[in-house]
Amino acid sequence: MLTRLLIVLLAILNVGVALWWMAPRAEPVAVVPPAEPGVASLEVLPSPAPGNVSPAAPAAAETPVAAAVDAAPLNAAPAAVAATEAKPTALPPAATAALETKTDQAKPAEIKPAETRPPAVVQCASLGPYATQAQAQAAMTALGADAARPRLREVPGKAASSYRVLIAPAASREEAQATAKRIVEAGFSDYFVVSQGEEANAVALGQYRNREGAERRLASLTAAGFPAKLATSGTEIAPSWWVDTATAGAATPASLKQRAAAAQQQSLDCARLR
Structure with missing residues (x-):
């Protein structure tokens, strides 16, 4: 008796399930979250049929979105705020000048080549003759700093026959x-x-x-x-003394001759003073 009752219940359940699957169902409705106050809502326009799209359609479709983004308040959604922050903001003149000054200071300084002056021309000369060593020493002292590396030199005389x-x-x-x-x-x-x-x-x-x-x-x-x-x-030549020196600064052999009160000025190879 119990077995027949269970079989009848299973048959009823099978019929109910079959009827439920065969009944028509409604399309699911998308649940749109409520918009925040002050935020413009976006509407999805129906896509036009293929072949009927005009060149002006994209621009018309973008216009409501751009207007909605520009009109978004400070408490707008993150997407609207990001679109607003993407626009360039003009800096005040004082901030612009400070930024340019800081940029100029960050640039590496230009290295200017050092000015090279042509070396002074050094000339060497022998001044004299002096009859005694004391006279030559006094002449060398009179030259002072205008003479470089001065020295005394004796020229032996020539005896007569x-x-x-x-x-x-x-x-x-x-x-x-x-x-x-x-x-x-x-x-x-x-x-x-x-x-x-x-x-x-x-x-x-x-x-x-x-x-x-x-x-x-x-x-x-x-x-x-x-x-x-x-x-x-025969010919006799008395011994003599000379001052060998090089010029220093703006001095010339002629000016050294005048200061040393020398009777003669002879050219001298500067290598002999080293």
């Missing part, structure tokens, strides 16, 4: 012989009276190969009161 001591020719031969007699009486020997030539009637008192010997003989005769003199045979 021979030196003679004599008394100048007399007016006559008798007068020359009288002078010779006085010389003998004073204790001097080695003399003779010149009889011809340019020195005729002169009294020769000795000939020497070096100057020192001739000067000693001359000194003794002069001390005895005889007007003797020294004569040379």
Whole structure:
């Protein structure tokens, strides 16, 4: 009995399910969330049929959306606010000037090439001659800072081939012989009276190969009161002193010559001053 009852119930359930599947159903309705106050709602326009779309249709479809975005208040939806913030905002003049100044300071400074001046022309010269070392030293001191690397240089002299001591020719031969007699009486020997030539009637008192010997003989005769003199045979050049220097600053060899009171100025290779 119980088994038949269960079979009848299962049959009724199967019939009910079949009738439910066969009954027509309504299309689901989309639930639109309520819009916030002050926010414009978007309407979906029906898409036109293919082939009937005109060129002006896209512009017409975009116009309500653009108007809705521009009209959105500050409390609008995030999409509307993002569209509003996308527009460029003009800065005040003071902020623009400050931004440009900061940008200029951030730029790397332009490196200007250093100005190169042409080196001063250095000239070298020898100034002199000076008879003594003391005179050359005084001239070098007078040059001061206008002279660079100054130094003293001695030029040896050139001796004559021979030196003679004599008394100048007399007016006559008798007068020359009288002078010779006085010389003998004073204790001097080695003399003779010149009889011809340019020195005729002169009294020769000795000939020497070096100057020192001739000067000693001359000194003794002069001390005895005889007007003797020294004569040379050949060319004799006395030793001299020179100041070798290079120019410094705006000085020139001519200006150095003037300051050193030199009689001559000779060119000099600057390599000799190193």
